[in-house]
Amino acid sequence: xxxxxxxxxxxxxxxxxxxxxxxxxxxxxxxxxxxxxxxxxxxxxxxxxxxxxxxxxxxxxxxxxxxxxxxxxxxxxxxxxxxxxxxxxxxxxxxxxxxxxxxxxxxxxxxxxxxxxxxxxxxxxxxxxxxxxxxxxxxxxxxxxxxxx
Amino acid sequence: xxxxxxxxxxxxxxxxxxxxxxxxxxxxxxxxxxxxxxxxxxxxxxxxxxxxxxxxxxxxxxxxxxxxxxxxxxxxxxxxxxxxxxxxxxxxxxxxxxxxxxxxxxxxxxxxxxxxxxxxxxxxxxxxxxxxxxxxxxxxxxxxxxxxx
Numbered sequence: 001x002x003x004x005x006x007x008x009x010x011x012x013x014x015x016x017x018x019x020x021x022x023x024x025x026x027x028x029x030x031x032x033x034x035x036x037x038x039x040x041x042x043x044x045x046x047x048x049x050x051x052x053x054x055x056x057x058x059x060x061x062x063x064x065x066x067x068x069x070x071x072x073x074x075x076x077x078x079x080x081x082x083x084x085x086x087x088x089x090x091x092x093x094x095x096x097x098x099x100x101x102x103x104x105x106x107x108x109x110x111x112x113x114x115x116x117x118x119x120x121x122x123x124x125x126x127x128x129x130x131x132x133x134x135x136x137x138x139x140x141x142x143x144x145x146x147x148x149x
Numbered sequence: 150x151x152x153x154x155x156x157x158x159x160x161x162x163x164x165x166x167x168x169x170x171x172x173x174x175x176x177x178x179x180x181x182x183x184x185x186x187x188x189x190x191x192x193x194x195x196x197x198x199x200x201x202x203x204x205x206x207x208x209x210x211x212x213x214x215x216x217x218x219x220x221x222x223x224x225x226x227x228x229x230x231x232x233x234x235x236x237x238x239x240x241x242x243x244x245x246x247x248x249x250x251x252x253x254x255x256x257x258x259x260x261x262x263x264x265x266x267x268x269x270x271x272x273x274x275x276x277x278x279x280x281x282x283x284x285x286x287x288x289x290x291x292x293x294x295x296x297x298x
Contacts, residue, residue: 006271007264009279014173016286018192019213021170023293024163026213043167064168064175115156121292122155125285130158132281136274137165143270144172 013136031113034106036080040065040073042110045082045099049107053086053098082106162285180262183255185229189214189222191259194231194248198256202235202247231255 001009025039037045043063048054054062060070074097077083082103085095099107122130150158174188186194192212197203203211209219223246226232231252234244248256271279 001276003268003271004264006274006276006279007267009276009283010267010271010274011260011263012283013279013286015195016283016290017166017170017173018188019211020286020290020293021166022213023290024166027293027296039167046164062168064171111160114160115153117292117296118156118159119152121289122152122159124288125155125159127150127155127158129281129285130155130162132278133285134158134161134165136278136282137162137169139273140270141165141169141172143266144169144176147176147266 010140013140017137031110034080034082036076037082037106037110038073038076040069041077041080041082044070044073044077044097045103045107046111048083048097048099049104049111053096055088055091055094055096057094059097077103159289162289166286180259183229183231185225186231186255186259187222187225189218190226190229190231193219193222193226193246194252194256195260197232197246197248198253198260202245204237204240204243204245206243208246226252 043065044059047059047062056070056074057067059065059074060067063070065073074083078085081100083097084100086098088094088096192214193208196208196211205219205223206216208214208223209216212219214222223232227234230249232246233249235247237243237245
């Protein structure tokens with residue numbers, strides 16, 4: 001494939017990422033096991049679940065979201081009893097945010113449901129295709145990250 | 150790979166789609182050759198450029214955006230002189246939206262710039278990986294579409 005043709009196919013990747021993001025977003029808000037669990041909050045809770053407590057700036061960087069947006073999302077999550085601030089031993093001024101028991105349980109329920117759906121979709125896909133997809137998306141993200149700095 | 154492992158890898162795909170969408174979004178708004186060209190407007194203009202004039206409901210369906218959001222986006226685009234309504238021979242009540250010359254030129258400039266970037270990123274990716282990525286994302290989108298109906 002020529003470089004130009006491959007660029008065309010990457011345009012096709014981006015043309016899929018937008019609708020996919022928006023539909024998945026709507027599905028998350030529709031299926032949420034907790035009233036008020038938005039897609040932004042889900043992203044934050046998922047990260048806390050995978051990697052443990054983190055500061056607002058750390059969450060913002062990893063999720064490509066502004067610090068202000070993450071802070072608002074954390075406030076919403078705290079009001080729902082899903083996250084709470086705890087003292088940060090490394091940095092007195094920037095609290096660590098962690099999942100509450102309720103937040104952990106809500107995420108376990110959501111992730112369990114999502115995996116059941118993805119197990120079903122995955123039946124039609126080959127392992128190689130899925131790995132290739134992860135490689136391509138990670139590469140595109142790294143490139144956009146580099147452009148932004 | 151077990152079904153459970155493959156579902157995990159699809160979670161990884163979704164964990165990339167969010168940040169990728171948001172970073173690409175920011176890049177579009179930063180690089181826009183026309184002041185006020187948002188990512189929603191870019192998506193609409195891109196579709197009109199690829200497939201010709203369409204109605205608001207058609208655009209909404211293809212982009213997984215609400216009709217209200219598309220209508221607002223079209224209003225913004227019309228105010229910028231990028232799109233215009235034309236009579237719809239098939240349906241008297243639902244105008245067709247088409248690109249103006251100015252809208253076409255703005256999209257040509259934007260797409261040209263995006264392709265230059267993607268040609269560069271594409272050098273690190275194999276054709277097979279990119280095709281696999283398109284297959285996986287299209288399958289996921291189809292599945293979410295089916296769930297929504």
